[in-house]
Amino acid sequence: MDEMIPIFKKYLEIAEPYVGGKTLDEIKSRKKKIYKLSSNENPIGASPKAEQAVKKFSENLHIYPDRTDKRFRSALSTFYNGELSEDQFVATPSGSESIDLIVRAFAGEGTECIVSNPCFKPYTMFASWLGSKIVDVPLKEPDYSLDIKGILKAVNKRTRLLFLTSPNNPTGTYITKKEIKKLLKKLPKHVVVVLDEVYYHFANAKDYTTAMPFVNAGHQMIGVNSFSKTYGLAALRIGYCYSTPAIAGYIRQLCKPFLINKLSLEAGIAALSDTEFVQQIVDLIQTEREYLYKKLDKIGIPYWKTQGNFILIKPDISANEFEDFMLNEGVMVRPVANFGAPGCVRVTIGTREANKAFVKALKQLYK
Ligand SMILES: Cc1ncc(COP(=O)(O)O)c(C=O)c1O
Known part of the structure; x- marks a missing residue:
């Protein structure tokens, strides 16, 4: 037998x-x-501009959409006033798909990913699907602040991804610029920091920050974004992430041809201008x-x-x-x-x- x-x-x-x-x-x-x-x-x-775009582009659905995300990346670079260049973005069919791509790019059997619960469940799910070990360094109660010391202690040579969320779902708390700086100073070079900022438009704390200044200073950080919240396009599934050109280019290798459907792409581009x-x-x-x-x-x-x-x-x-x-x-x-x-x-x-x-x-x- x-x-x-x-x-x-x-x-x-x-x-x-x-x-x-x-x-x-x-x-x-x-x-x-x-x-x-x-x-x-x-x-x-x-976003009314996105809705108009969906109506306008809903003809010729038998024709394949753009093969790459290039047009979308160009619109994103304009949205960021050129502070991030086209080659720093990866367009994805939602923020969740950005997370999945990042995980596929960096995690897998033999690696570890750090999360801080309570947090968005898909970090843990997607990384586990690939056999990565999840290390939870919970937020500190009662105020749900980030346990920076605990995170640094949890890092070892197998750690590849550190997931941070600001504003955090479900706590609504945020990570200050000072805290992120402190972390980045001490993290070894084999750890990539993912800053999930899908709620960033709603933040108004003075010391709130996105990943952008850190990415532009050359840190191994990835900002994750979505059109589901602020732009009201949850049904269309559209999002993006950004990082250094090297990291973004590396992740983009995993993007399948025609990954973004035409209506989502056009809606996303239109929404970016709907100030x-x-x-x-x-x-x-x-x-x-x-x-x-x-x-x-x-x-x-x-x-x-x-x-x-x-x-x-x-x-x-x-x-x-x-x-x-x-x-x-x-x-x-x-x-x-x-x-x-x-x-x-x-x-x-x-x-x-x-x-x-x-x-x-x-x-x-x-x-
Ligand atoms: C923290 C966080 N990240 C990412 C997402 C993903 O959003 P979507 O996949 O709809 O773009 C959500 C959605 O609830 C979220 O709360």
């Missing part, structure tokens, strides 16, 4: 599926008006954050100050019970135990009408 050769990769057998937030269709039957505050989507819709829409959503989120702080303070529910378009709260009932209660009141929220924050719930910041509905439901619970 032939010896049985296992066909399944050991590290894929343990993979936990990603449990996303419920869709509107899944809960439609429950109540007429539902406010979806569970997936950090844009509460005012999509009016960006201003509108950024103003709304920043105003509504303050509104919610006041209401939450008054109600007395613990929460974390946020730099994103969502807020993390800690109800005094279980997160799942809280989710069900809110759903009955017509508000969808997201328990985030699977992001590493058990007992906590993430609430997307919506329009004033949606936020009022959320506050009204909260008041019922905390009367």
Whole structure:
């Protein structure tokens, strides 16, 4: 008898599926008006310029789109006022796909990736799929600040990627420029730092930073971005990452021909010039954050100050019970135990009408 050769990769057998937030269709039957505050989507819709582009370019769908991301990269370089050049970008079908490409480029069996939970689950998922070992250096409670000492201690010769998120999902916290500088100074050259900044437009802290100054200073850092949040294009799946020309070029080798579909590409290019829409959503989120702080303070529910378009709260009932209660009141929220924050719930910041509905439901619970 032939010896049985296992066909399944050991590290894929343990993979936990990603449990996303419920869709509107899944809960439609429950109540007429539902406010979806569970997936950090844009509460005012999509960039009108992007929507126009989708309409304009939806003919000739039988013809292949651009084979490369060159036009998109050129638009991105213009968007960054030439401070980043075309060869520093990689266009991807979403921020998640950027993360997947980065992981495929740098991680794999025999390597380690550092994450700081609570954080976006796909870093762990995608790196595990390739057999990389995940090393968790949790954010420090109670303020969820980055454990720089712990990270530096966790680095060894197998470490390839360090995932940082600022503003962080689900905590809403951010990493200061000083903290990033401190880390970069001490990290060995075989570690690439990924700074996921998909919520960067919403940040207004003085010492907030994106990856750009560090990338331009030649550090081994990659900025990850998405059109799902600020530009409201979650359904189109479009994003990008940027780094030094050497790192971006290295990652780009993994991009399949025709990776970006035509409608997403045109929508992305159009959205980049929609400064009016960006201003509108950024103003709304920043105003509504303050509104919610006041209401939450008054109600007395613990929460974390946020730099994103969502807020993390800690109800005094279980997160799942809280989710069900809110759903009955017509508000969808997201328990985030699977992001590493058990007992906590993430609430997307919506329009004033949606936020009022959320506050009204909260008041019922905390009367
Ligand atoms: C921190 C973070 N990074 C990346 C993404 C990926 O966004 P997308 O794949 O929709 O571009 C998300 C989405 O929720 C996120 O919260």
